[in-house]
Amino acid sequence: MERIAVWLPNWIGDVVLSFPALKALKELYPRARVVGIVRREICGILKDNPDVDAVYPWDRRSLRQTMGLLLSLRACRFDLALVLPNSWKSAFLARLSGARRRLGYDREGRGFLLSDPVACPPQTRNLHHADYFLNLIRSLGWGGTRPPLTLAVEEDARDRMRDYLRVHGLDGKEPLVAVHPGASKSPRGWAVERFGEVCRELWSRQGTRSLVLGTAEEGREWAGVFQGPGVFLAAGQVALEDLPALLGQCDLFLGNDSGIMHVAAAVGTPVVGIFGPGTAERTGPVLDPDRYRVVSKRFPCSPCRQKFFKECMPAPSGKPYCLEEIGVDEVVRASQDLLKNAAARRSPLRVGQCGS
DSSP states (O other): OOEEEEEEEEEEEHHHHTTHHHEEEEEEEESSSEEEEEEEGGGGGGGGGGOOOEEEEOOTTOOHHHHHHHHHHHHHHSSEEOOOOOOOOHHHHHTTTTTTTEEEOOOTTGGGOOOOOOOOOOOOOGHHOOOOOOOHHHHHTOOOOOOOOOOOHHHHHHHHHHHHHHTTOOOOOSOEEEOOOOOOSSGGGGGOOOOOOHHHHHHHOOOOOOEOOOOOHHHHHHHHSSSSSSSOTTTTOOGGGGHHHHHOOOSSEEEESHHHHHHHHHHOOOOEEESSSOOOOHHOOOOGGGEEEEEEEEOHHHHTOOOOTTTSOOOSSSHHHHHHTTTHHHHHHHHHHHHTTTTOOOOOOOSSSOOO
């Protein structure tokens, strides 16, 4: 096996959770050249991954760019196309890529497009996404235990983020919490106003500084929420490829079940994750148990298909009740619990720490 193309998922969190599978693939075929195919907007998250030899950005909205990508893939004559997403489209494009073998899950009626369709593992509902992706590598003959989930960071990125924090008065004298209120879909995220309350409570109780992350558009929407002492709104100011270095400087990450949560966990930052429609069994942070807390009401309908709101009624706030019933005090307590040892953990950027 000399040339392998890996069709990666469309979301940041799923890409990060595929890292153990990429590492196992390299262990199985150490001489192979592995090319990752990923959405252009998120290719920065693969910038320093040692298990990917090249990255092909893909703009899925552009037919012209997609055709150009397929021509490049066909010219490379890949021995294997590994299709991690479950979509019919990803298997179809892998078929058009000309790869000799095409391996992925036999779902969405796409089995005929794959030369090596793989049956879904049992208990998929409660199988963690990292193991779901890794199971495809096992079908190729790999038999090890799940590799650690790590995200490498270059020294120049560390220096840039240290300087960024210093310029904005976040010089490490107080515990620093990265706060990410965003979510891939609005109903998946806890109320932004409640995140603001948590930030103010943490500042009031123990002088904790909060660094609020998100897109530039989100930053404009949240400007009225994240005000006051101890809160710095950094939404839209940090590029995705610098985010791991920034999160590595923080004493805690607080956010929804989201991709940025997995980036924080991959650089070893303790995590408080808020889960409503999803479950930690499937998409929880990959960290040692003493380094994360999950705040969830664990409704029996979770994980749901997230077809908001066709299968459940929204609360008056517009959020599903599985999130609406999570209180501010619960999140504050979970955050304080992990911040107890923040002073002992604080050091230069923690790169390469992770759980299993």
